[in-house]
Amino acid sequence: MAxxxxxxxxxxxxxxxxxxxxxxxxxxPTGELLWIHCAEADAYLAVVDLAQRQIASRPGLGVLISTTxxxxxxxxxxxxxxxxxxxCEEHPDSVRAFLxxxxxxxxxxTWGGLRPxxxxxxxxxxxxLYLINADAAGFDGRRERWIPDVARSLLPLxxxxxxxxPATGRRLMQLGLGKEDVEITTALQAGGQALPCNETDLADxxxxxxxxxxxxxxxxxxxxxxxxxxxxxxxxxxxxxLLLVLRPAGSLTPGEAFQEARTQDFRVLNWDDGNxxxxxxxxLISEDPRxxxxxxxxxxxxxxxxxxxxxxxxVDPLEAAALGSAVLYGPRVGRHLQSYSRLxxxxxxxxINDSAALGMAVSRLVAPDQAALMAxxxxxxxxxxxxxxxxxxxxxxxxxxxxRGVS
Numbered sequence: 001m002a003x004x005x006x007x008x009x010x011x012x013x014x015x016x017x018x019x020x021x022x023x024x025x026x027x028x029p030t031g032e033l034l035w036i037h038c039a040e041a042d043a044y045l046a047v048v049d050l051a052q053r054q055i056a057s058r059p060g061l062g063v064l065i066s067t068t069x070x071x072x073x074x075x076x077x078x079x080x081x082x083x084x085x086x087x088c089e090e091h092p093d094s095v096r097a098f099l100x101x102x103x104x105x106x107x108x109x110t111w112g113g114l115r116p117x118x119x120x121x122x123x124x125x126x127x128x129l130y131l132i133n134a135d136a137a138g139f140d141g142r143r144e145r146w147i148p149d150v151a152r153s154l155l156p157l158x159x160x161x162x163x164x165x166p167a168t169g170r171r172l173m174q175l176g177l178g179k180e181d182v183e184i185t186t187a188l189q190a191g192g193q194a195l196p197c198n199e200t201d202l203a204d205x206x207x208x209x210x211x212x213x214x215x216x217x218x219x220x221x222x223x224x225x226x227x228x229x230x231x232x233x234x235x236x237x238x239x240x241x242l243l244l245v246l247r248p249a250g251s252l253t254p255g256e257a258f259q260e261a262r263t264q265d266f267r268v269l270n271w272d273d274g275n276x277x278x279x280x281x282x283x284l285i286s287e288d289p290r291x292x293x294x295x296x297x298x299x300x301x302x303x304x305x306x307x308x309x310x311x312x313x314x315v316d317p318l319e320a321a322a323l324g325s326a327v328l329y330g331p332r333v334g335r336h337l338q339s340y341s342r343l344x345x346x347x348x349x350x351x352i353n354d355s356a357a358l359g360m361a362v363s364r365l366v367a368p369d370q371a372a373l374m375a376x377x378x379x380x381x382x383x384x385x386x387x388x389x390x391x392x393x394x395x396x397x398x399x400x401x402x403x404r405g406v407s
Contacts (some may be wrong), residue, residue, distance in 0.1 A: 005017050006254055007116060007149065007150050007153045007154075008403060009225040010116055010150055011116065011117060014027060014090045014091055014092065014116075014117055015092055016062055016091070016136075017089075017091050017406060018091070019089075019091050019094060020089050020091070020094060020257060021055070021093065021097050022085075022086065022088040022089070022094055022097055022098050022101075024085070025085075025095060026083055026085075027103055028062075028101060028103060029062035029081075030085070031060045031061070032058070032060065032061050032062065032064060032105050032106065032136070032400050032404075033050075033061075033062045033063070033102060033103065033104050033105055033125075034062070034064070034066045034105065034106050034107075034108065034396060034400075035063075035066065035102060035104035035106070035107045035108070035395030036051055036063060036065050036066075036107075036108045036109075036110065037065075037066045037067075037087065037108070037109045037110060037372070038048065038063070038065055038067045038110055038111075039068065039109070039110055039111040039112060039138060040112075040113075040133075040135070040138070041067070041068075041069065041104055041110040042068065042338065043111060043133065043188055045109060045190045045335070045336070045338065045339065046133075046188045046189050046190045047065055047110060047188070048065065048079075048082065048190075049190040049191055049193070049318075050108075050188065050249040050389060050392065051063040051065055051079075051081075052079055052082070052193060053191075053389055053393060054392075054393060054396055055081045055082070056169075057153070057393050057396075057397065058396075058397065058400065061081070061400075062081055062082075062083065063083070063174050064082075064083045064084075064085065064086075064102055064104065065082060065083070065084050065085075066085055066086065067086065067087065067115075067277070068084075068086070068087055068131050069086075070107070072347070079141060084337060086122060087115070087118075088118065090115055090117045090118065091117075092117060092121075093128060094208070095117050095121045095381075096121070097120050098118070099118075099121055099125060099324040103125075104122070104127050105127065105294065105399075105400060105403055106127065106128050106130075106396055106399045107122055107127055107128065107129045107130070107132050108132055108236055108396070109129060109131050109132070109158070109393065110131075110132055110133045110188065111131065111133055111134060111135055111137075112134055112135060112137065112138015112139045113138050113140035114138075114139075114150075114154050116150055116153075116154055118359050119154050119157060120154070120157070120269075120291075123157040126131060128159050128399045129157055129158045129159060129163075130159055130160045130162075130386070130392070130395055130396075131155070131158040131160070131161045131162065131393060132160075132162045132185075132188060132190040132280075133162065133164050133185075133187060133300045133388075134163045134165055134168050134172060135163075135164055135165070135168050135185055136165070136168045136194070138152055138389050139171060139172070139175065140171075140288040140343045141210065141394060151175045151176075151208070152175055152176040155172065155175060155176060155177050155210060156176075156177075156180075158312065159395075160183065160395060161177060161181060161182050161183065162182075162183045162184075162185045162187060162388070162391075163182055163183070163184055164184075164186065164187040164188070165184070165187075165247060165389055166184055169182045169184050171402060177253070180337050181290070183389045185290060185387070185391070186384060186385055186387065186388050187385070187388075188385055188388060188389075189317055189342075189384050189385035189388075190339060191318065191322070191382045191383070191384070191386060191389065192316065192317075192318025192319050192320075192321055192322035192339075192382040193318075193322065193384055194293070194322050195292055195293030195296065195319055195322075195323065196290075196293050197241075197291065197293040197294035197297060198290075198291075198294065201291070201294055202297060202298070204265050204276065205276065205294065205298055206229060208277060208278075209243060209274045209277065209298065211241070212241045212242070212368035213239050213241065213243070213245075213287060213300075214242075214243045214244075214245060214298050214299045214300070214357050215232075215235075215242070215245070215299050215300075215301045215302065215303070215323065215366060216244075216245045216247070216266075216295040216296065216298075216299035216301075216302040216303070217244060217245070217246045217247065217303045217305060217364075218247045218249075218295070218296075218302055218303070218304055218305060218315055218320070219247060219249040219305035219306050219314075219315040220246055220247065220248055220249060220252060220257070220305040220395060221248075221249055221250040221251070221252055221305055221306055221308075221309055222237040222250065222251050222256070222308060223308070223309045224250040224306075224308045225248075225260060225356060226258060226355070227354065227355040228244070228246065228303065228305075228355075228358070229260070229264055230349045230354075230355035230356075230359065231303075231355045231358035231359035231362060232234070232244045232266075232282070232283065232359070232362075233264075233266075233359070234355065234356065234359030234360070234363070235359045235362040235363045235366075238363045239363060239366060241279070241347075242282075242362075242366065243277060243281060243284060244281065244282065244283045244284070245271075245283075245284045245286060245295045245298075245299060246261075246283055246284070246285050246286075247285075247286055247287060247292070247295070247305075248285070249305055249306065249312075250278070250306075250312060252287075253287075254270065254272065254285050254287045255286055258270060261283050261285070265284045266283045267280050267281055267282045268282070268283045268284075268285060269281045269283070269284050270285050270286075270406065271283075271284050271285060271286035271288075271291070272285075272286055272287055272288050282286060290328070292319070293319075295321035295324060296319065296320050296324070296325045297323050297324070297378060299325050299367065300319045300324070300325060300326060300328070300366055300368070300372075301325060301326045301327075301328060301361075301362060301365040301366055301371055301374075302325040302327060302328065302329060303328040303329070303349055303352075303362075304317055304320065304328070304329045306332075306334075307328075307329040307330035307331070307332055307333050307348045308330035308331075308332065308353075309332060309363060310332050312332075312333050313334060313335075314329070314333040314335075314336050314340075315330070316336055316338075316339065317329065317333075317336060317339050317340050317343055318339050318381070318382055320345075320368075321343055321348055321349075321375075321378030321379065321381060321382050322378075322379075322382045323376075324378070324379070325375070326348065326349070326350075326365050326370075326371050326374035326375060326378065327340075327343055327349035327350070327374075327378070328349070328350055328351075328352055328358060328361050328365070329350075329351055329352070330351065330352060331351060331353065333376060342381050343377075343378060346378070346380060346381045347373070347374060348374050348375070348377035348378035348380075349374075370372075395406065
């Protein structure tokens, strides 16, 4: 690697800085480890989605996501197999400690904000590097303006470079890459996981409810229960066989939801007790998260809870859209705002503010033609980044196979 004067100056300054060795709260997992660096805060959900897909594609794979500032509320919900940590400082001792501890087998770097010492040391250890979702803003920071030739030295270390806009592609070519070295792709987007379900339960529930309209209220908090029940009563006036599947969340227990619904003279059944609804059942209560995918499949429309109350945490809407359920939601979606906005802009989700609006929306959207339009729009959204995800997955798989000696 040709070392520029600017890069030499940068590395000399980094060596003189204060040494802050990284703290590791978890050991390196056994087996293969993919390291993804999330340099852009807004892309965090998309990076987590990418990580989940890599784990699903390769049994036993561990994934490390490093960030400059991990969202702590999301860290608590990370899926099995994913480790989240702060990125190390650029002092050589910090870089060495980081790489000694994690010893990644492959690195996917997102956006930009390149860290010269870390990237060089990673490449020197034989770890394949890929730059994806590159954006011009990631190469126009203060450091890049101060020592513009640093990026010229670093970019050739990446085995593949993917830019999310043509303008970014031109910027990377200005920094020394050839036209053939830059691939223009879509932006990295969260796509929503297709949650599994028990196929026997799906067939049996569909047969039991044949001819009935169903809607699913997922993740309903205690403050939202009255709104959901009032909306169901309103919708029943137009569709008297309508079935509500209600999944409580937070401090609301299934027993409390069951009792309140009974108090309001609804005919209620607890799915988790092994019961199937009959023609008279109006509300089906279920808490088991393993059945969320089942209910998204049978319900053409879903209300996603936690969105009517501040600070409760909303449900990921892309999971519903991925399984063909139109999305209704309140105004307080928190960390999933970007995903809700994408779906709403495409016509796959609608915002509601009270029980009257929710009841009216449910009444309209359980109609097959209306639900189908929103379901199709939702599928388009969750499929937006599929080609890029598949491309990255192929690169990671090929890299790890090569290291393992698989032909």
